[in-house]
Amino acid sequence: MPGEINVGLMGLGVVGGGVAAALLGRPEELTKTIGLPMNLKRILVRDPDKPRESNIPADLLTTNPEEILTDQSIHVVVEVMGGSQPAARYIKDALSAGKHVVTANKEVMARQGPELMSLAQGNGVNLLFEASVGGGIPIVGCLMKELLANEVQSIRGIINGTTNYILTRMANHFTDFHQALAEAQDRGFAEADPTNDIDGMDAAYKLAILASLAYHQQVRPEDVYRQGIGSLEAKDFRYAQELGYAIKSLAIATRDNGAIRARVYPSLVPLDNMLAKVDGAYNAVEVDGDLCGKVLFHGLGAGREPTTSAVVGDLIEIGRKLGTGGRPAPVTQLDGKDRILPIDDMESRYYLRLNAADQAGVLAEIARILGEGNISIASVLQKDTDQAAQTAELVITTHPAREASVREALRLVSNLEVVREVNNLLRIED
Ligand SMILES: NC(=O)c1ccc[n+]([C@@H]2O[C@H](COP(=O)([O-])OP(=O)(O)OC[C@H]3O[C@@H](n4cnc5c(N)ncnc54)[C@H](OP(=O)(O)O)[C@@H]3O)[C@@H](O)[C@H]2O)c1
The missing domain is CATH 3.40.50.720 (NAD(P)-binding Rossmann-like Domain)
Structure with a gap:
């Protein structure tokens, strides 16, 4: 000693x-x-x-x-x-x-x-x-000690302060993405090269660590599906708020029927959900365990x-x-054998925003393709008609649908002559 x-x-x-x-x-x-x-x-x-x-x-x-x-x-x-x-x-x-x-x-x-x-x-x-x-949030130690008695069903969190700062600026002031990023850099919340934050890599590293500890097996950064926040526009925040949601970049790991899925993407979160209220450079992680139920950690994620x-x-x-003179406690063995799956078979509700010709029958064509993919529409908003270009923006939300089907349907929708551009596809985390 x-x-x-x-x-x-x-x-x-x-x-x-x-x-x-x-x-x-x-x-x-x-x-x-x-x-x-x-x-x-x-x-x-x-x-x-x-x-x-x-x-x-x-x-x-x-x-x-x-x-x-x-x-x-x-x-x-x-x-x-x-x-x-x-x-x-x-x-x-x-x-x-x-x-x-x-x-x-x-x-x-x-x-x-x-x-x-x-x-x-x-x-x-x-x-x-x-x-x-x-x-400063004591989440790693809790997964290695205090929460060990649990089977963790899910981890859901905001674990990148830079993107959360940018998204908060965009939501509160309808600031454009590049302006919000420049402000984050000016205030020291984003690095000169923010690529790892913006494209979700930083959050994927952190989620890989949390998921490995929670599920007792190695979840690698490459196992984490990633979508960055660069495609978001101020109008997405306006439309989401009209629909009753905030937009947050969530890091999510779930275990279901012996299969683990991990992903980082911007999501619509109901405004009354705790995670919707985590603003600025703050981080939060919610762990759902079979014994402890939902436990929420909240605090400053960097600095x-x-x-x-x-x-x-x-x-x-x-x-x-x-x-x-104490010996180190045994470490969690990361020898689990669950399958780690891509998110293709995941079911979620979706928000999609697209720009289409402002003419009769457009919605019917889009609805037909979605219907053929077993994707049922929950709501449609027609927004921002451009008289000169004769286009309108459509915001469609769906009922739960399979990820791969939604992507294939969007590929077909984007090929329609009446569709100018599919601008955004976001998941809704109810
Ligand atoms: N900053 C945060 O808020 C934060 C939060 C959580 C985790 N982290 C993690 O903490 C770690 C450090 O981050 P930081 O923000 O403190 O970084 P930083 O400000 O860039 O500091 C890095 C330090 O390491 C030294 N260094 C780098 N490469 C070296 C090398 N090859 N040989 C010797 N010294 C070397 C640098 O030396 P010089 O001073 O001589 O350049 C500097 O003192 C990173 O892994 C980061 O992800 C940071």
């Missing part, structure tokens, strides 16, 4: 800066909470000459990862560099060297989580990753302080175990 716990920090950016400030700024409180002093021994950075916060002693900085990975006195490595490599390699090397690891890296955990968890188990060390999903809360929480957990 060590007399003190030494930490090697890899990364001193948004999250690393917060973690360093917490470790250096309140040592007495941490010692009291853990039962042992926790020291920040070394910090890996890329550029040693970058201006840093003044309270970071310059002699802690290094550009050589081996000064952390091979230092026998370092018990815990905190990886907050981001990206897949060299982060994944450093995590592996640290675990192989018998060091505990805390990481905030969703990409590495989504792609290599099961392998790294086995490596940690084999080496008798902890690998904790609370900060990889939902920033220095919330993410520091998650990382330092993991550090405290490891510190306490080290302090009492």
Whole structure:
């Protein structure tokens, strides 16, 4: 049992800066909470000459990862560099060297989580990753501990703050997508290259982590169906509100009859649903378990302080175990054998918006194609007639229908001479 716990920090950016400030700024409180002093021994950075916060002693900085990975006195490595490599390699090397690891890296955990968890188990060390999903929301630990007694039926969440900020702006001010994105970038809610957020990749990484933990088997990012938010227009929010819905980018994993389906897409959510009220950069995750029922987690999904809360929480957990000589608890075995299916056979209600000739018989032609695909229309709104172009916008909602049938029907509809463009297809999550 060590007399003190030494930490090697890899990364001193948004999250690393917060973690360093917490470790250096309140040592007495941490010692009291853990039962042992926790020291920040070394910090890996890329550029040693970058201006840093003044309270970071310059002699802690290094550009050589081996000064952390091979230092026998370092018990815990905190990886907050981001990206897949060299982060994944450093995590592996640290675990192989018998060091505990805390990481905030969703990409590495989504792609290599099961392998790294086995490596940690084999080496008798902890690998904790609370900060990889939902920033300050304690969802990962709950799926690994408090909710373990449940068979999880579904996970449904808003787990990307950037897209939620953009969609909230579009909904509240009917702002155009590109303007809302520019505002998100100005206010620091979106990165200079927001592709991973906009196209749903970031949420797919996080959903892969949550679904793997919930269903005890590896769900890979590639298993997650993705639709980004780039096709949404301000008018979609107007029409959705008229129909009684908000539009949210939802990450959903369900298990039904031994089959898992995972998807990230913008969805219509009834205005009185809790998820419809999650606005701005906030995140929320609803877990539906057979014993606990629906449990909702809500909070700040990113940012220095919330993410520091998650990382330092993991550090405290490891510190306490080290302090009492406790071995790491067995990790959830990700050896489930359920089928992971595409969403083709999924049933949902749909919202579709299309632009068609403003003439008699158009709706009948569209309805015929939908009917032949067993898709029954629930409502039709005719909107925004363009007198000059002699076109009108049609917003159609359907009763539950099979995903693949809806897509095939839309392909046929888009080939109709009277249809100028199929603008949007969204699922309705009642
Ligand atoms: N930001 C958030 O709100 C948030 C929330 C949840 C999870 N996360 C996750 O936390 C991780 C870190 O995010 P962040 O926003 O803190 O990133 P960041 O601000 O870009 O900081 C990255 C840090 O890692 C260092 N670094 C990067 N590559 C390196 C390399 N090859 N060798 C040595 N040092 C390297 C950089 O060094 P220099 O300082 O010298 O450039 C920098 O200090 C990511 O996995 C991210 O997904 C972030």
